[in-house]
Amino acid sequence: MPPSSPAEPALVLGPLLRHVDPVSATVWVETDRACEVDVLGRRARTFCVGGHHFALVLVEGLEPGSTTPYQVHLDGTPVWPPPESEFPPSRIRTPGRPVPFRLAFGSCRYASPRTVEDSEGIPPDALDLYASRVAALPEDEWPDALVLLGDQVYADELTTETKSWLHRRRHRRQADEMPDEQxxxxxxxxxxxxxxxxxxxxxxxxxxIPSSMIFDDHEMIDDWNTSAAWRATITREPWWRGRITGGLVSYWVYQHLGNLSPQELAENKTWQAVRGLGEDSDDAEPLLREMARQADEDPASIRWSYVRHWGEARLIMIDSRAGRVLEESERRMVDDxxxxxxxAAMARAxxxxxxxxILGTSLPWLLPHAIHNLERWNETLNVRHLGRWRGRLAETLRQASDLEHWAAFGRSFERLGAAVTDIARGARGRPPSTVLVLSGDVxxxxxxxxxxxxxxxxxxHxxxxxxxxxxxxxxxxxGFKIGWSRRARRFTERLARLAKATPSTLEWEKQAGPFFGNQIGELVLDGRSARFLLSVSEKGATRLEQVLDIPVSAA
Structure with missing residues (x-):
């Protein structure tokens, strides 16, 4: 492949293989200029956001259960795969193959290991090591899907290199108006x-590997939407409007757009408005900033949650951040x-x-018991003593200790439990073999x-x-090791009773863990059977070590 000349467009990021069904796929790219993007003869013009250029190519007419290698061409010039690549050819594999379905998942990926200094003490990147492992496997052992459960980027924890770039970019006046090193x-x-x-x-x-994504707090700011008190404080900051709109616009462009199916794209008013701008020189940033402003002020104006259909498996990805109802007496993880x-999506499944x-939610539903009890205790105190010194103290503790998972939204915790148990009892149809809640964050x-x-x-599970x-x-x-202990559970149960927190009728038991280090999980689904595998990288590791392989189904 001849090298690109300065006059030829180039890939900045991607390609990312996103939504894949039995007959179609979407491929996302970022390019350095306006151009036409071609994947397997299907073409799309780039669109412009803030001077950056992106495209989402819809590839249709695929065969169920097929494998199709592909290239990316920009204005007719091949740019992917790179000629020096040591990896197998990129390919689109559609559902329908008679092999077990493999799903990889994880969350919280702070920057690239290329830009993280050794002094930070972070173990090797599990996603990097996993990619190298997959590339060496036969294709029929590759994962069929990758689920990323939040914090794909950290807006409030920056590398030294990016901090230096920000310092060079910003004027002194701007530095006084913006959060330091964010x-x-x-x-x-x-x-x-x-x-x-x-x-x-x-x-x-x-x-x-087709990827499904959802955000968590660090993609916007730590503790995003913890409570009404938190929101009242943050919205008074002069830099907040630019921060949240920039964060939501970037999430829509880089992550959310690829979560949508072809039918959802055709029905999505924002995407159709972006496409309707015409020439790539028409910048979509003002339109998307307005979308982001509305999404922040009125969460009901957009639904970030979505569904993935994988034959005998189905993922319902739940937004557990942006759509919260935060008034203390009405707290909900998502609105009604x-x-x-x-x-309804669970009932259809x-x-x-x-x-x-499979339910995806960046925040765990079932926590270590002691932490669950603390969150129920804390929410009860906040509601009961709102506006008084005990309530203010409880709110300070909530923000300082990140007490804002499903357990801290008691009505939503119980409502999800009721929906899950209805499905698991067979009240909505033949019960599935498993109901699996995948999460990250902690x-x-x-x-x-x-x-x-x-x-x-x-x-x-x-x-x-x-x-x-x-x-x-x-x-x-x-803290998390203690959180699973019986003594800590008994103590926090007494604490919750003293606050008159409503106890849950649900009961759960730890089956494995806790495990620490950088890590990636896998599900292997074969008929009615399901297994959960976990691989970990510790400091100094050059490869992942599998530390867990347990059945999570009765079959």
Whole structure:
């Protein structure tokens, strides 16, 4: 392949293989200028956002269960795969092959290992190592899907290299108006994605394995939407509007757009408006900033949650950040309309006879018992003593200790439990073999199984895997180990009773963990059987070590 001349367009990021169904796929790219992008003879013009150029190519007419190698051409010039690539050719593999379905998942990936200094003490990137492992396997052992459960970039934890870039970019006046050493607008977010997705290993993996993504707090700011008090404080900051709109615009462009199916793209008013701008020189940033402003001020104006159909498996990805209802007396993880959408999607999966119902949520539903009890205790105090000194103290503790998972939204925790147990009992149709809740966020891994109610026909598990590339400080390691202990559970149960927190009727038991280090999880689904595998990289490792392989189904 001849090298590109300066007059020829080039890839900046991608290709990313995103939504794949039995007959179609979407391929996302970022380019350095306006151009036409060609994948397997299907073409799309780039669109412009903030001076950056992107395209989403819809590849239709594929065969179910097929494997199709592909190249990317920009204005007719081949640019992918790179001629020096040591990886297998990128390919689109559609569902329908008579082999077990393999799903990889994880969360929390702080920057690329190329830009992280050794002094930070972070173990090797599990996603990098996983990509190298996959590339060496036969194709029929590759994962069929990759699920990334939040914090694909860190807007509030920057590498030394990016901090230096920000210092050079910003004027002194701007520095006084913006958060120190954090990104503040769309342009600065593009830097984070370039830093995270440009690794050769990860770039190849994302070009070949279909990916599904959802955000978490660090993609906007730590503690994003913890509470009404938190939001009242942050919205008074002069830089917040630019920060949240830049974050949501970048998420829509880099992640959310690829989560949508061809039908959803055709029905998405924002995407159709972007496409309707015409020439690539018409910048879509003002349109997307307005979308982001509305999404922040009125979460009901957009639904970030979505569904993936994988034959006998189905993923329902739940937004557990942007759509929260934060008033203390009405706290919800998602509003009632979105929860009805989630329940309806779960019911359809049961009606369709899905064998494995997978719920994705960046925040764990079933936590270590002591931490669950603390969050229920804290929420109860906040509601009961709102506006008084005890309430203010409880709010300070909530923000300082990150007490804002599903357990801290008690009504939503119980409502999700009711929906899950309905499916697992067979109240909505033939019960699936498993209901699996995949999560991240908490910088360790564990498996927990729902054991009460005791009349469930499906096995229900919480599978938590985090981080892909970060670390858990020693106090966090100690805290989560203690969180599963019986003594800590008894103590926090008494504390919750004293506050008159409503106890849950659900009961769960830890099956494995906690595990620490950088890590990636895998599900292997074969008929009604399902297994959960976990691989970890510790400091100094050159490859992943598998530390867990357990059944999570009865079959």
């Amino acid at each position: 990104v503040a607008d769309f342009e600065e977010y593009t830097r984070l994605y370039a830093e995270s997705w440009a690794d050769p290993q990860v770039r190849w993996l994302l070009s070949t 309309a979105e929860f009805e959408w989630i329940e 049961a009606t369709d006879g899905v064998e494995h119902l 910088h360790h891994a564990y498996a927990a199984e729902l054991v009460q109610p005791g009349d469930l026909a499906s096995r229900v 919480q599978l938590t895997v985090s981080p892909l590339h970060n670390q858990a400080p020693h106090p966090i390691r100690v």
